[in-house]
Every structure is written in C-alpha cells, then in structure tokens.
Amino acid sequence: MTIQHYIFLSVALFSIGIIGVLTRRNLIIIFMCVELMLNSVNLLLVAFSKMHHLAATAADAASKAGTDGQLFVFFIMVVAAAEVSVGLAIIVMMYRNTHSVDVNFLNRLKH
Amino acid sequence: MSITQLLFWFLTALALGSALMVIFSKNPVHSILWLITTFFAISGHYILLNAQFLAIVNIIVYAGAIMVLFLFVVMLMNLNASATPLKKKWLRFAGVISGGCLLLVLTAALKDTDIMRQELMMKTGDIGLIHNLGTVLFKEYVLPFEISSVLFLSAMVGAVVIGKKE
Numbered sequence: 001m002t003i004q005h006y007i008f009l010s011v012a013l014f015s016i017g018i019i020g021v022l023t024r025r026n027l028i029i030i031f032m033c034v035e036l037m038l039n040s041v042n043l044l045l046v047a048f049s050k051m052h053h054l055a056a057t058a059a060d061a062a063s064k065a066g067t068d069g070q071l072f073v074f075f076i077m078v079v080a081a082a083e084v085s086v087g088l089a090i091i092v093m094m095y096r097n098t099h100s101v102d103v104n105f106l107n108r109l110k111h
Numbered sequence: 112m113s114i115t116q117l118l119f120w121f122l123t124a125l126a127l128g129s130a131l132m133v134i135f136s137k138n139p140v141h142s143i144l145w146l147i148t149t150f151f152a153i154s155g156h157y158i159l160l161n162a163q164f165l166a167i168v169n170i171i172v173y174a175g176a177i178m179v180l181f182l183f184v185v186m187l188m189n190l191n192a193s194a195t196p197l198k199k200k201w202l203r204f205a206g207v208i209s210g211g212c213l214l215l216v217l218t219a220a221l222k223d224t225d226i227m228r229q230e231l232m233m234k235t236g237d238i239g240l241i242h243n244l245g246t247v248l249f250k251e252y253v254l255p256f257e258i259s260s261v262l263f264l265s266a267m268v269g270a271v272v273i274g275k276k277e
Contacts, residue, residue, distance in 0.1 A: 002227065003230075005123075008218065009127070015213050019207055022206030023134065024134065029133075032146050035173070039169075039173070042165075050161075050162070050232045051230070053236055054230060065238075070162055070238065073165055077169070078259045078263070079259075079262070081172060081266075082265075084177050085180070086269050088270075089269070091184060092188075093274060
C-alpha cells in the first residue's frame with residue numbers, strides 16, 4: 001500500500017464529515033460528524049508515521065522515527081474525549097431550555 | 112492481490128459506507144451505531160498498520176466510552192421516536208455540492224505530488240507497540256501528559272457546572 005491510498009481515504013472521510021455538518025440540523029449528528037473528521041485526521045497521522053518509519057529504517061535499522069506521530073494521535077484522542085464531555089453537557093443544557101436539538105433555534109446571537 | 116490489500120479495500124469500503132450511512136440515516140440511534148462501525152473499521156486500519164496500541168485505545172475510548180455517552184444522551188432526550196428535522200432541499204443540495212468540491216479540490220491538488228508513491232510499512236515495525244510508545248510518552252512527553260490531566264479535570268468541572276440545574 002502506498003501513502004496515496006490512505007490520503008484519499010482520509011480526504012473522503014473528512015469530506016463526508018463536512019457534508020454531514022453542512023446538511024444536518026440535529027446538533028448531536030453535527031457533533032458526531034466532527035468526531036468523524038477528527039478520526040480521519042488520526043488515521044492519516046498514523047499512516048504518515050509508518051511511512052516516515054519505513055524511510056528511516058532504510059538508513060538505520062534501529063530507528064524509532066515515527067513514534068511522535070502516533071503519540072500525537074493519542075493526545076488528539078485525549079482532547080476529543082474532554083471536548084465530548086463538555087459538548088454533550090452543553091447539548092443537554094440546551095435541550096432543557098428549548099426542548100429541541102435543532103440548530104435552527106440557536107439564532108439568538110443573530111438578533 | 113495479497114491478503115493485506117484485500118483487507119485494506121474491505122476496511123476502506125466498510126469505513127466509507129458506514130460513514131455515509133451516518134449522515135444519511137434518519138434515526139439518530141442508527142447514526143450512532145453506524146459511527147461505531149466506522150470506528151471499528153478505522154481500528155482495523157490501525158491494526159493493519161501495526162499500531163496496536165492506538166487500535167485498542169480507539170476501540171476503548173471512541174467506540175466504548177464516547178459513543179456510549181452519545182447513545183446515552185440520545186436516549187435521555189428520547190429523540191429516537193421523533194423524526195429528526197431536515198434542512199430545506201436546496202440547502203442540503205448546496206451542502207453536498209460544497210463538500211464534494213472540497214473533496215475534488217483536495218484530490219486534484221494532491222494527485223500529482225511526489226510523495227504519493229511512497230510505500231508504507233504494513234504489518235511490521237514495533238513503533239506502534241505499547242513498549243515503545245509508553246517509553247517515549249513518559250520520557251519526552253511527560254509534561255503534555257500531565258497537562259492533559261489538568262485538561263480532563265477542567266473538562267469534568269465544566270461539564271458539572273454546565274449540566275447543573277440552577
């Protein structure tokens with residue numbers, strides 16, 4: 001497998017996430033599409049880390065190059081988990097006030 | 112076609128198909144279940160790249176914890192019974208067109224770059240194993256690791272303060 005397979009897969013997943021954010025009105029589904037975009041970036045980071053590792057081991061067999069990319073994915077997952085907990089709390093609070101998760105009701109800042 | 116390629120194409124089709132089902136299914140509970148399928152396909156890709164630690168963490172954290180939290184919130188609000196509102200038809204069409212344009216532009220821009228033919232290390236290599244990742248995490252990245260605990264604490268406090276009834 002070459003890197004282009006993974007790049008095109010990640011770009012396709014990211015675009016599907018963008019389409020979901022733009023076309024859906026349900027706040028929870030929009031949030032899930034953001035998670036999908038984060039995951040496509042994670043996949044691409046792992047693929048690039050393995051590509052870099054293969055290039056580095058050609059020069060030095062004991063090289064550990066590429067570890068940083070996988071740790072980045074780990075930290076992205078940490079931030080995503082924190083983001084989800086706060087975001088879902090905001091959705092629950094909004095549902096308590098408006099009895100709906102429709103984003104079209106959230107236009108009070110416009111007026 | 113080798114078994115690795117076969118698995119790659121199977122997991123790619125699974126990930127893209129279930130990602131499309133996430134945004135096109137009407138019921139939010141079905142969307143969540145399809146998103147869990149997508150995460151399992153992405154974990155399969157991680158295993159194919161021998162990033163075993165990330166594959167397990169992806170299943171535990173995303174498919175296990177985060178998606179259960181989503182499912183919990185959806186069931187708490189009883190959204191599964193009611194039909195979800197849809198945007199106006201031309202607005203949905205415009206959304207699909209603009210997302211497709213992004214896909215087209217990125218694909219066309221990346222298609223002819225030099226790096227695209229570079230091979231990946233599939234199935235072998237020990238940088239994705241927990242021994243190597245743990246050593247680097249607790250030696251070079253120990254400060255970000257500790258700061259992330261502060262982030263979790265503040266997220267927890269924030270969630271409680273936001274969710275509390277006043």
